[in-house]
Amino acid sequence: MAKRGDIVIDIERCKGCGVCVPFCPTETIALGPEVNSKGYNYLVKVNDTCTGCTNCAVVCPDAVITVYREK
Amino acid sequence: MxxxxxxxxxxxxxxxxxxxxxxxxxxxxxxxxxxxxxxxxxxxxxxxxxxxxxxxxxxxxxxxxxxxxxxxxxxxxxxxxxxxxxxxxxxxxxxxxxxxxxxxxxxxxxxxxxxxxxxxxxxxxxxxxxxxxxxxxxxxxxxxxxxxxxxxxxxxxxxxxxxxxxxxxxxxxxxxxxxxxxxxxxxxxxxxxxxxxATVGKKPGRDHVIVTSLQLQSEEQEKxxxxxxxxxxxxxxxEVRYETIMTEDAEYLFVAFGSAARITRKAMEMARAKGIKVGLLRPQTLFPYPYEAINKLADQVKGILTVEMNAGQMVEDVRLAVNGKVKVEHFGRFGGMIPNPDEILNALEQKIIGG
Amino acid sequence: MAENLIKPENLVYKKTSVMTDKVMHYCPGCGHGTAHRILAEVIDEMGIQNETIGVAPVGCSVLAYNYFDVDMTEAAHGRAPAVATGIRRVFPEKYVFTYQGDGDLAAIGTAETIHACNRGENILIVFINNGIYGMTGGQMAPTTLEGMKSSTSPRGRDIKTMGNPLKITELVAQLPGSYFVTRQSVHTPGSVRKAKRAIKKAMEYQKLNKGTCLVEIVSNCNSGWKMTPVQANKWMEENMFPFFPLGDIKVPQE
Structure with missing residues (x-):
């Protein structure tokens, strides 16, 4: 079974580009309905299936995602 | 040694x-x-x-x-x-x-x-x-x-x-x-x-050095x-630097820099031999320019001739320095031609003394 | 979730401290940010932040010096390889990189690029190729594809009158002074990881003093191409990669 992970999204720095979304193998993330102070629909976690694979953080152009994974 | x-x-x-x-x-x-x-x-x-x-x-x-x-x-x-x-x-x-x-x-x-x-x-x-x-x-x-x-x-x-x-x-x-x-x-x-x-590699405990001439904010660029x-x-x-030669009793003044000043010095000696009291001011710094020294000499002399190997460029700064007090004229040879002392002396006589 | 995983011992990825905390001015989804980040990560992992000097170009990445926490110089348009030459020649022990776009490197700076590489200057050139002038508003670049629309090729690039797109990376690879030349992308997690390995290799090669390393990154310009970031990445795969194929072009002969 895959390890469990979690992410922290820096909402204010997220530009809502969505580049990360298709690379999440567990459909943990999506662009949300809310906007940040710049007016971007920032990234949100939509379920708890994160495996800590880091795909989203690695492909993020603005380095807004911090990733944790159980040891 | x-x-x-x-x-x-x-x-x-x-x-x-x-x-x-x-x-x-x-x-x-x-x-x-x-x-x-x-x-x-x-x-x-x-x-x-x-x-x-x-x-x-x-x-x-x-x-x-x-x-x-x-x-x-x-x-x-x-x-x-x-x-x-x-x-x-x-x-x-x-x-x-x-x-x-x-x-x-x-x-x-x-x-x-x-x-x-x-x-x-x-x-x-x-x-x-x-x-x-x-x-x-x-x-x-x-x-x-x-x-x-x-x-x-x-x-x-x-x-x-x-x-x-x-x-x-x-x-x-x-x-x-x-x-x-x-x-x-x-x-x-x-x-x-x-x-x-200087960009020498970021030292611990200091901000990274940025060498740039870009300021996108006008307020910053104005600063x-x-x-x-x-x-x-x-x-x-x-930092103004210049040399004066025989200006103490001068009634006329040459202003010239670099090579042109060397040739002009010979013309000055020829003029002196003829009894014309002319001196030479040679700027050694062109920026900053010896505006003040030239302005002071303009109180003493009757006219100024700049000698340049161009069509008349430094003469504009001499005119700025003199601010209309006396006549300022230019003599130049250009396109690679070098003036000779005779024609410089002739120009002084024609454009300044006789003019 | 029963257990809180967000604690230091579980950390597997965070923004490198070799990037400053300034929010980058790039458009959402722009590959510049990713390329910056992996270059900064390489500097971090190699522990060379204090020995690295970067040169920023003119173009979208003109402000790159605000985002790398290393000493940097902002060069005139196209002149970064000459500036980097000056730096590396007086500091032969330091790591020097330029970061340049296609207009900067392959149009106005062609002479500086070719000659720095031909002299074998021991610098790393990171070359972002998105086939367009982004900063000035989407004009035709030396790398704009045939038929590709831009604000100065509104009916598409016409080879007959506008000339051909330039594969300058292949050209550089021909020069005896270049040591490692590769073309990468940063649009998928896999490609990012690969591009980072290439940059790391290139940075490490600097210590060997064996010549110039050039890492081209074929990237997107969703604003200039007038697409969403995800569409732009797809368009890039379908249109840019066939003309600018990814992979190593010149690898060191060990």
């Missing part, structure tokens, strides 16, 4: 660069200054002092190599002649804007365009009024002898670092090519200092301009 040598201007300049402890020279061949890089390559200063000498692919590349090395806090220089200096103007503007020290030598030849390879002073405006884009000034030193060329290399680097401003030596094809006796100063050690404004202007006023206050 005095070290006297008979040297060509361009070669003496190159030797002076090594002795001044220059860290890097980047150049591109162009007549009449190619001996500078030829001498440096032959001398192999990498062995003598560790100085870098590199022949770039263009004048553009050369000045931008200077920009890179100057940003590292190093004593960097380049030399060229008029068409090549035009190509360097982009880089010089960036260096002035980023407030970096460097030395640029222009061994001037006649223009416009490809012009001629013969000597000229037709780059005066380009040198003293900025030259490239934007409000900036170079410190401009105008040697009249091979000795001054040597001395100004050292002075030029000193001023460049004192004010963090590019310095230009405005020479010409006569001074670059002729041989004269020259006293060389002793070898100076290359500096090991790392100025706090940069105000700081530059304050610096130029400081330079004007401290």
């Amino acid at each position: 005095k070290e006297l040598r008979l040297m060509k201007g361009n070669e003496a300049l190159a030797e002076a660069a090594i002795r001044a402890g220059a860290d890097a020279y980047f150049g591109y061949p162009i007549t009449p200054q190619s001996e500078v890089i030829e001498y440096l390559m032959a001398e192999n200063p990498a062995e003598r002092t560790g100085m870098v000498v590199l022949q770039a692919e263009s004048e553009l590349a050369a000045i931008n190599m200077v920009y890179g090395a100057a940003g590292c806090g190093k004593k960097a220089m380049t030399s060229s002649s008029s068409p090549g200096i035009s190509l360097k103007m982009e880089g010089i503007s960036y260096i002035a804007g980023a407030e970096l020290p460097c030395l640029i030598v222009n061994v001037v030849r006649g223009g416009p365009g490809l012009g001629t390879i013969q000597p000229s002073q037709s780059d005066y405006f380009q040198a003293v009024k900025g030259g490239g884009h934007g409000d900036y000034k170079l410190i401009v030193l105008a040697p009249a002898t091979v000795q001054e060329t040597v001395d100004y290399v050292k002075l030029g680097f000193d001023l460049a670092f004192k004010y963090r401003n590019p310095v230009m030596i405005l020479s010409d094809g006569i001074i670059g090519q002729m041989m004269e006796k020259v006293e060389l100063f002793e070898q100076q050690a290359r500096s090991t200092e790392e100025p706090e404004w 940069v301009n105000l700081r530059l202007q304050a610096k130029y006023r400081e330079i004007e206050k401290n």
